[in-house]
Each structure stands twice: as C-alpha cells, then as structure tokens.
Amino acid sequence: MRKPFARIAGVGSAAPDFVITNADLEKTLETSDQWIVERTGIRERRKLRDDESQTDLFAAASRDALTRAGVGYSSVDTIICGTCTPARRLPSAACDVQARLGGGTAAAFDVVAACPGWLYSLTVAEGMIASGASRHVLALGGDRVWSIVDQGDRNTAILFGDGAGAAVLVPATDDRGILATSLGAEGTLSDLLYIPAGGSDEPPSTQVVAEKRHLLRMAGREVFKVAVRRMAQACHQALGKAGLRAEDVDLLVPHQANLRIINATAGEAGVPLEKVMVNVQHYGNTSAGSIPLALVQAEREGRLQPGMVVLLVSFGAGFTWGAVLVRW
Ligand SMILES: CC(C)(COP(=O)(O)OP(=O)(O)OC[C@H]1O[C@@H](n2cnc3c(N)ncnc32)[C@H](O)[C@@H]1OP(=O)(O)O)[C@@H](O)C(=O)NCCC(=O)NCCS
Numbered sequence: 451m452r453k454p455f456a457r458i459a460g461v462g463s464a465a466p467d468f469v470i471t472n473a474d475l476e477k478t479l480e481t482s483d484q485w486i487v488e489r490t491g492i493r494e495r496r497k498l499r500d501d502e503s504q505t506d507l508f509a510a511a512s513r514d515a516l517t518r519a520g521v522g523y524s525s526v527d528t529i530i531c532g533t534c535t536p537a538r539r540l541p542s543a544a545c546d547v548q549a550r551l552g553g554g555t556a557a558a559f560d561v562v563a564a565c566p567g568w569l570y571s572l573t574v575a576e577g578m579i580a581s582g583a584s585r586h587v588l589a590l591g592g593d594r595v596w597s598i599v600d601q602g603d604r605n606t607a608i609l610f611g612d613g614a615g616a617a618v619l620v621p622a623t624d625d626r627g628i629l630a631t632s633l634g635a636e637g638t639l640s641d642l643l644y645i646p647a648g649g650s651d652e653p654p655s656t657q658v659v660a661e662k663r664h665l666l667r668m669a670g671r672e673v674f675k676v677a678v679r680r681m682a683q684a685c686h687q688a689l690g691k692a693g694l695r696a697e698d699v700d701l702l703v704p705h706q707a708n709l710r711i712i713n714a715t716a717g718e719a720g721v722p723l724e725k726v727m728v729n730v731q732h733y734g735n736t737s738a739g740s741i742p743l744a745l746v747q748a749e750r751e752g753r754l755q756p757g758m759v760v761l762l763v764s765f766g767a768g769f770t771w772g773a774v775l776v777r778w
Contacts, residue, residue: 451693454627455580456587456619458572458776459521462514463615463746464507464592465733466496472608479604486608491709495611495734497596504594505537507614509550511742512588519618521586523551526618528584529558530574532567532591532738534767535598536560547590557584564643565705565766566633567591567738568615569774572762573631575619587619593737598645600665609707611734615742626756626777630691632684633772639676643668643767677711677765682718684773685763692775696720698759701748705764706730706740715763727753737766754778 471494472483486492498504508531516523531544538546544558563570568591575587592614601607622628647663648654658664681704689695702721704712709730716726727748736743741762748754758778765771 451629453625454622454629454777456576457622457627458617459620460515460517460519460618461615461742461746461749462511462518463613463739463743464510464514465613465736465739465743466498466502466507468497468499469494470497475608478601479607481604481608489710490609491730492608492734493731496613498594498612503537504533504535504543504592504612504614505546505550507592507612508543508547508590508616511592511614511616512547512551512590515588515616515618519620521618521620524554525586526554526588527556528575528578528587529556530561530571530587530589531559532561532563532571532589533593534562534564534567534737535593535595544590563766563770563772564768565707565735565737565740566764566770566772568741569631569762569764569772570633572617572619572628572774573633573772576628576631579619579621585621589617589619591615591738591742593739595735595737598666600662605670606666606668609735611736613733613736613739613743615739615746617742629694629775629777630688631772631774632687632691634680634684635768635770637768639769640767641669642673642676642769674708674711676769677707678714678718680769680771681705681715681763681765681773684771685719685761688761688773688775694759694775699725699761700758701725701727701754701760703727703741703744703748703760703762705766706733706744707735719763721761740764
C-alpha cells in the first residue's frame with residue numbers, strides 16, 4: 451500500500467437551528483409521517499431562515515475544523531468548496547467564505563459535483579497536496595438545498611435539508627491519511643436529477659420562475675437503483691486500490707439520502723450495518739453537507755478513533771459518485 455499524501459487533520463460541521471418535522475410537512479403536502487419514515491427513514495430536516503446564508507454555515511464549519519486541526523486560518527493556502535447552491539452565481543462560494551473568515555489571498559474555487567461535492571473537494575485537495583501546490587487546504591462541502599426545492603412537490607420536498615461541513619487537509623507524515631479515492635460520473639444520466647433552467651442557456655426569467663424550471667426535478671425510483679449500484683462499485687474500487695477488503699472497514703459513512711439506499715449500499719459493499727453511520731433521520735439529504743455532518747457526529751460520539759479505516763461514499767446529480775478511503 452502506498453504512503454498517504456494527505457491527512458485529514460480536523461473536521462467540522464454546521465446545520466441551521468430551524469427544524470422542519472414530518473408533521474410540519476403534513477400541513478402543506480399530501481403526505482404523512484408514516485410514509486416518509488417508511489420510505490426514507492427521515493423524521494426531520496433543517497432549513498436556513500431567509501436572513502441566514504449558506505456562507506454562515508461554511509464559516510462555522512470551517513472554524514470548527516480549523517480549531518480541531520490546530521491549524522491557524524492564516525496557514526490555509528487553498529479553499530475548495532463543494533457546492534451546487536453557492537450564495538450567488540459570482541463570485542464562487544469559496545471566495546465568499548474566504549472573505550467571511552478574515553480574507554487573505556489563498557486560492558479559492560468551487561467544485562460542482564452535487565451531493566458528492568465534498569468527496570470531490572477532498573480528492574482535489576489530496577492531489578494539490580501530493581503535487582506540492584498546496585500545504586494546508588480547507589475543503590468544504592455543503593448545500594442550501596431548500597433554495598432549489600419546489601416546496602409544493604411531495605416527491606422532493608420531503609427528502610432534503612440544509613447543512614455543511616469542512617475538513618482541514620495537511621501533508622501526511624505517517625500511515626494516516628487518504629489511502630485511495632474513486633470518483634466517477636455519467637453525464638448521459640443527467641435527466642434523473644436536474645434543474646431545467648436558470649443557467650446560461652436559459653437565464654432566470656419570470657417565465658422560468660412561473661414554470662418552476664429553476665427548481666429540482668427528480669426520477670426517484672431510477673435514482674435509487676443507479677445510486678446503490680454506483681456507490682457499491684465505488685466502495686469496491688477504492689478498497690481495491692488500497693489493497694484492502696470490506697472486512698477491513700471500521701466505519702462506513704455513506705451519503706445520507708435515504709435509509710433504504712444506505713442499507714442496500716452497505717449490503718452490496720459488504721459492510722455490516724453496525725459499522726455504518728446513519729443520521730439521515732435528523733437532517734434528511736443535505737447534499738454535499740451530508741457526509742461531513744455524519745462524520746463529525748460519529749467523531750463526537752466516539753465512533754471514530756485514530757487509526758481506523760473509514761470509507762466515505764456518495765452519489766448525486768450528474769450522475770456523479772465517489773468514494774474516499776481514509777486511515778483516520
Ligand atoms: C423518492 C423515494 C423516497 C420514493 O420512494 P418509492 O418507494 O420509490 O416510491 P414511489 O416513487 O414508487 O411512489 C410510491 C407511491 O407513493 C406516492 N408518493 C410519492 N411521494 C409521496 C409522499 N411524499 N407522500 C406520500 N406518498 C407519496 C407515489 O405517488 C406513489 O403512489 P402510487 O403507488 O399511487 O403511484 C425513493 O424513490 C428515493 O428515495 N429515491 C432516491 C431519491 C434520492 O435519493 N434523491 C437524491 C439524490 S442525491
């Protein structure tokens with residue numbers, strides 16, 4: 451097994467205070483707590499208030515991660531933000547976070563890969579450290595998913611929430627760090643989960659908004675099947691690259707989209723459920739925020755100890771997917 455190039459020195463996360471329960475959704479949608487819990491495992495999710503920003507979450511998660519890593523903000527030379535819901539179209543979310551954290555001149559850019567955005571960020575960060583281009587990278591992931599959800603569509607409005615997370619990556623000095631990564635995408639499947647308009651082909655207009663074409667559309671059943679297959683493959687590929695097997699995994703932290711998807715993926719990846727981190731019941735699907743939110747909770751609950759083999763895996767719109775294998 452090769453020596454790791456980069457180590458995750460600290461992780462942090464942040465979610466809004468405002469909670470929306472299934473009972474709240476029952477008041478506006480033709481749905482029920484029982485249906486949502488049975489089909490998804492979700493009981494509640496968080497939502498940013500109108501006067502709050504996703505940048506608030508990224509800044510809070512970053513400060514948390516920097517403190518835990520023992521790295522000063524002034525040492526950060528690169529900020530990478532995995533998000534598909536930047537606070538505004540220009541500049542990047544990463545530049546807004548940089549300004550909020552105290553400025554400076556670190557390189558700052560976004561990675562758009564939907565839900566696996568944080569795993570894509572970690573992989574880019576690892577590569578920049580391996581090449582010597584960077585030494586201290588702040589790799590963020592998160593989304594304000596409520597901003598792209600049609601709140602009147604019961605197919606999607608029950609699933610999502612807002613949240614964010616951050617990691618500080620530094621050069622590895624021993625066998626702890628990122629052991630292997632496996633990213634993939636299948637752009638021909640974009641119709642499974644997409645936003646029809648609001649981009650440069652068809653910029654926002656009153657017509658786009660009236661037709662709700664600036665909001666998410668999803669083919670849920672198809673997404674489910676591709677998600678399980680691609681996440682299981684990504685797990686096997688990352689393990690194979692590192693010369694490890696499913697039995698070597700101490701903790702699997704999958705994208706928190708749906709409890710049934712999590713269970714099916716763990717089964718196909720060969721990881722027993724007692725080694726799987728689940729918090730989808732409290733946050734729903736927070737897109738790129740989901741894995742760091744779960745990882746940080748696992749660490750705070752004492753489920754994550756130095757030296758453990760941790761497998762992170764995700765999927766999302768694109769279609770995109772990714773796995774990152776870490777010796778903690
Ligand atoms: C969306 C999802 C929960 C739906 O669950 P499902 O078991 O596939 O349910 P179906 O879509 O087959 O719908 C079953 C029935 O429930 C109904 N239904 C759908 N949403 C409902 C809701 N919120 N409340 C009550 N009933 C609902 C459907 O209309 C359908 O009714 P019918 O049988 O009369 O036609 C599931 O497909 C899923 O999680 N897919 C993946 C989505 C995802 O993770 N997206 C994010 C990717 S990052």
